[in-house]
């Protein structure tokens with residue numbers, strides 16, 4: 001039994017599995033869950049351990065000042081400068097700390113979209129192909145939402161659970177936005193506020209692990225039920241060094257793993273790579289062999305390229321006297337700029353959502369020179385927003401390996417003008433909402449929560465690494481089922497789409513098709 005594990009982990013029980021899934025985040029965990037009743041032998045391999053349930057889970061100082069759960073290795077930027085990425089290596093991956101905003105991309109996101117800096121490309125499948133799986137993913141991750149309050153959201157069926165609603169300070173903001181002609185909506189959220197659910201609606205959700213396991217993360221909603229079924233095995237503290245192939249290079253034969261301190265090889269009928277976009281590309285590049293000299297499944301040369309992460313700004317409106325009493329602040333988003341621009345920039349600007357309530361300790365990491373009392377004063381009177389603008393897939397924005405095998409990330413932001421206009425418009429809005437002081441901060445290379453695009457899917461093997469089912473064009477039993485497959489990065493949170501796609505690919509792997517009956521109303525039917 002490993003240190004934090006509620007499940008035994010004494011090493012793999014067999015030497016061969018039908019499916020070996022690498023990485024237990026949103027993609028890998030959902031895939032394991034979806035295969036649990038297939039009759040196949042499934043091994044889920046995770047480099048991290050279970051994240052401990054402990055009092056520091058909700059301690060902002062421990063997390064944001066002392067970086068208690070940061071366990072990723074150093075990566076390097078284009079100039080070779082080391083940085084610590086915002087990646088979390090645990091069972092459940094980044095979802096252990098995510099904000100559980102579980103949104104669908106919009107129908108138009110799957111088509112080509114014009115931006116000032118170029119075209120964001122069409123996907124190899126469309127919204128309607130994913131729609132039944134979105135619904136299933138919303139049930140699996142217990143999404144609470146309102147299907148009627150956001151004009152950009154095209155859906156007839158209610159969410160599995162009703163929207164959790166706004167606390168008074170957020171409701172006031174919603175009313176102010178409506179008076180100005182905007183359309184604030186409820187963020188679809190994956191938290192357990194069902195009757196009898198464990199969520200206590202606290203201020204320590206977005207950016208924190210959930211101490212009471214009431215956040216719908218990939219560990220809680222998928223890994224644990226998959227393991228409890230008895231048909232999926234999990235290997236933790238197990239780093240996959242490479243994916244092996246046969247002599248022809250057309251079939252993957254298994255993976256080489258460092259499990260704690262020992263090396264082992266595991267054979268697989270099919271290998272499903274779900275390490276997160278950056279690590280999935282790194283694994284394929286590390287797996288180069290005689291038949292795949294540029295990296296496994298990389299005849300196109302695109303593996304590692306087209307790295308996208310959104311243009312992101314955190315914006316804080318501070319009112320000198322009015323207190324923000326919200327505990328669970330992350331309930332409102334604004335899509336009025338989603339497809340629209342302004343007279344001086346007639347292209348999509350992006351998406352705006354509230355983030356978890358900022359606390360003084362969270363600001364202190366960014367502003368160490370400001371005294372704690374001043375940060376505390378501001379944090380009690382602020383409303384805190386996250387602004388995203390789409391970035392475009394540029395082949396020169398890429399993940400590669402240094403000669404020592406470390407991860408290097410090169411990224412020159414694009415579509416920046418759209419983001420600047422969004423920041424300008426939002427600043428005006430917050431002033432009109434009564435916040436005289438508006439502070440904003442662009443995020444740097446280490447903020448990569450929405451990383452995507454590095455093993456892109458497409459119809460043409462010359463310009464993509466994966467087909468529409470996320471199968472390698474070059475290796476017939478190799479799949480990549482995390483955000484690496486995204487041909488573009490639509491401007492909302494990606495996790496629900498990663499989960500829905502994993503369910504879709506699992507159906508492809510088991511020869512199942514989604515039925516239309518899955519699109520009927522499912523409100524309150526999710527099993528406990």
Ligand SMILES: Cc1cc2nc3c(=O)[nH]c(=O)nc-3n(C[C@H](O)[C@H](O)[C@H](O)COP(=O)(O)OP(=O)(O)OC[C@H]3O[C@@H](n4cnc5c(N)ncnc54)[C@H](O)[C@@H]3O)c2cc1C
Pocket residue numbers: 022023024025026027028045046047048086087088089090091092093094095097098099100101102103206207238239240241274275276277279280283449450451481482483484493494495496498
């Ligand atoms: C603070 C924060 C807040 C966020 N909020 C939201 C939100 O509100 N909504 C949303 O949609 N998204 C959010 N995200 C993003 C979301 O968490 C990710 O999009 C999602 O988790 C990506 O899923 P994934 O399967 O691609 O990768 P991950 O979840 O990163 O999982 C990859 C897993 O692979 C493992 N791994 C990597 N390499 C190897 C290897 N070689 N061998 C074995 N295992 C390996 C890692 O340890 C990890 O567990 C947030 C992210 C962060 C960090």
